[in-house]
Amino acid sequence: MVIRVDNICFEYKTRPVLGGIDLDVSRGEILSIMGPNGVGKSTLLKCMNLVLKPTKGTVFVDDSDLSDLSKREIAQRISYVSQRTEPSKMTVFDAVLLGRKPHIDWQASGKDYNIVDAALKRFDLEKMQLRRIDEMSGGEIQKVSICRAVAQEPTIILLDEPTSSLDLYNQIEILKIIRNITDGHQTATVMTMHDLNLALRFADKFVFMKNGEIYSACDAKGVTSEMIEEIYGVKVHLEYYNGIPHVIPV
Numbered sequence: 001m002v003i004r005v006d007n008i009c010f011e012y013k014t015r016p017v018l019g020g021i022d023l024d025v026s027r028g029e030i031l032s033i034m035g036p037n038g039v040g041k042s043t044l045l046k047c048m049n050l051v052l053k054p055t056k057g058t059v060f061v062d063d064s065d066l067s068d069l070s071k072r073e074i075a076q077r078i079s080y081v082s083q084r085t086e087p088s089k090m091t092v093f094d095a096v097l098l099g100r101k102p103h104i105d106w107q108a109s110g111k112d113y114n115i116v117d118a119a120l121k122r123f124d125l126e127k128m129q130l131r132r133i134d135e136m137s138g139g140e141i142q143k144v145s146i147c148r149a150v151a152q153e154p155t156i157i158l159l160d161e162p163t164s165s166l167d168l169y170n171q172i173e174i175l176k177i178i179r180n181i182t183d184g185h186q187t188a189t190v191m192t193m194h195d196l197n198l199a200l201r202f203a204d205k206f207v208f209m210k211n212g213e214i215y216s217a218c219d220a221k222g223v224t225s226e227m228i229e230e231i232y233g234v235k236v237h238l239e240y241y242n243g244i245p246h247v248i249p250v
């Protein structure tokens with residue numbers, strides 16, 4: 001496995017949020033962290049790249065303890081897209097080029113510019129590359145942030161609700177890109193998600209959180225209606241279409 005979370009605990013001041021989380025993700029896998037509002041999904045994601053320092057436990061990347069690595073070394077290995085991005089005055093091109101920063105010593109090379117060009121093309125952002133971020137829509141900014149995370153060429157991509165501002169077409173397109181990158185570059189992806197059906201379509205593994213702990217961990221076929229009812233308190237049917245489970249609230 002490429003990333004292993006070992007007994008992570010976290011509290012904000014005196015409020016415990018995570019109580020002993022264990023998980024691991026291998027190259028080529030997408031893990032989706034699921035659970036109700038406020039359960040600690042974003043907090044867990046932030047602990048996985050030490051944006052937040054866990055009060056207990058260890059995160060290992062390729063068997064290295066993350067806390068032994070510098071911020072630059074962590075950024076070479078892990079890219080992270082938060083739930084909210086502050087709009088800045090920089091252009092789309094510069095925002096994506098920022099993804100190359102952990103790899104640049106003095107100034108960006110031809111290779112860095114080529115990677116940025118390819119990422120912009122992949123996300124269909126070429127025509128917008130000279131637009132300013134603070135003059136773009138929420139969904140466009142979300143696409144740029146994910147494009148930046150991809151241009152970073154990490155081993156692990158952490159995405160906090162990557163489709164929350166996207167229309168249906170872009171939800172599918174962006175998750176297809178993430179799926180392809182995870183498969184092709186042998187990266188590991190961890191995302192938080194509220195849309196169960198999108199997660200069931202694109203993720204390999206699921207972690208359902210309850211009360212700051214892992215209630216269950218399984219693959220898509222292991223997800224049951226009882227599990228969803230227990231986590232979200234909503235009665236659902238699971239129907240299979242093209243071999244993929246779909247959740248229908250009843």
Ligand SMILES: Nc1ncnc2c1ncn2[C@@H]1O[C@H](COP(=O)(O)OP(=O)(O)OP(=O)(O)O)[C@@H](O)[C@H]1O
Nearest residue numbers: 012015017035036037038039040041042043044192
């Ligand atoms: N900076 C903070 N200071 C204090 N408490 C916080 C802080 N950030 C989050 N919390 C609290 O920690 C808990 C977990 O928050 P977190 O954002 O991780 O939840 P989440 O599962 O990602 O929620 P959502 O699905 O609504 O995005 C919540 O109760 C939240 O109110």
